[in-house]
Amino acid sequence: MEQRKPAITYRHATLQDADATLNNLLDLVVEGTWDWNRASGEVVRSPGWYRMLGYEVGVFKQDVFTWENLIHPDDYPRVMQNFEQFTAGKIDHYSIDYRCKKQDGHYLWITDNAQIIARDDEGVVTRILGAHLDIHERKTAQLELFEQNRLLRADNVTLEKLITQKARELENRNRELQQKIEQIEQISNTDPLTQIPNRKKFEEELRTEKSRSDRYGHELSFAMFDIDHFKNINDTFGHETGDKVLKKLAAFISQNIRDIDFFGRWGGEEFVLIFPDVPLEGATACAEKLRRLIAEYELFPGFKITCSFGVTSYRTGDSIDDIFSRIDNALYVAKDSGRDRVVELHVEAQS
């Protein structure tokens, strides 16, 4: 039978060119190669070998200890035994899965394949070529499956128990997710400076209370207040002090309202209050109490502020714009008539 000649794919003018082709091809088709030479004691490793484990190329000494130090301690005896049997000619093939330490400290499952390519006159191995392949995903999936099968087969673990365990894990995961969702919701509803509800949350709350009032015919009132001459505070003491004033005031108001009242920051130096189940007169009295408390409160030693309030109540069929137009007018009148006062605007006053 005629012998098939190997096809000659490459012709190189120099050995250097041939080396370059070989190295580039190796880097393309195998993830990491190694080449052990007994005479020099060196192990030459390809760039892919370093990259697979996340190390900078060439960072290690080119000796066998580098390799031995990276093998997972649980796999080490098995790998060494296999390697010795291979070099002693007791097994024909060297192909073994084990874990190698990556730069980030985690371990990567690899398959290590090797071939003896030179022996001396006495038959002692003098050169071995090998290649590492990343099998991490496949191996970890396989091990998890083995573990589940093992648990299933174990006398004390029934399928039912395994399902219960998985269900519990899922429950914990769901609880964590729920907590994350609540945290995100909390952040999106809170004013970052004062840590009280923001305008978005206020508008949501307003819609809810409006529907509740429509449904049950409950009274519903609102107040908006604004710090007097706040611009002067910023201009005189600086923006940072202005921020501290806003924070202190927000905390102070929060402590002086009922739990069911809603208090939020509308924006800038304006704040809003919702008084569910309270008629206009009640809201005005509450605003008056707050106005007085603020005027008496020393935010910093010797430092006081005043606020102007606009108050109105809800009339069935009012739109949010109607409510705001009234409350804005009331606040405008409070400012225009000298500040540090509460002005209420009856529904009839608008109609």
Ligand SMILES: Nc1nc2c(ncn2[C@@H]2O[C@H](COP(=O)(O)OP(=O)(O)OP(=O)(O)O)[C@@H](O)[C@H]2O)c(=O)[nH]1
């Ligand atoms: N420090 C600080 N200042 C703010 C913030 N938001 C708005 N301001 C300032 O609040 C000031 C509001 O000024 P004006 O609207 O003129 O009102 P005012 O000086 O309080 O005067 P009246 O309301 O008429 O009594 C502006 O100088 C804004 O820059 C904030 O978050 N921090």
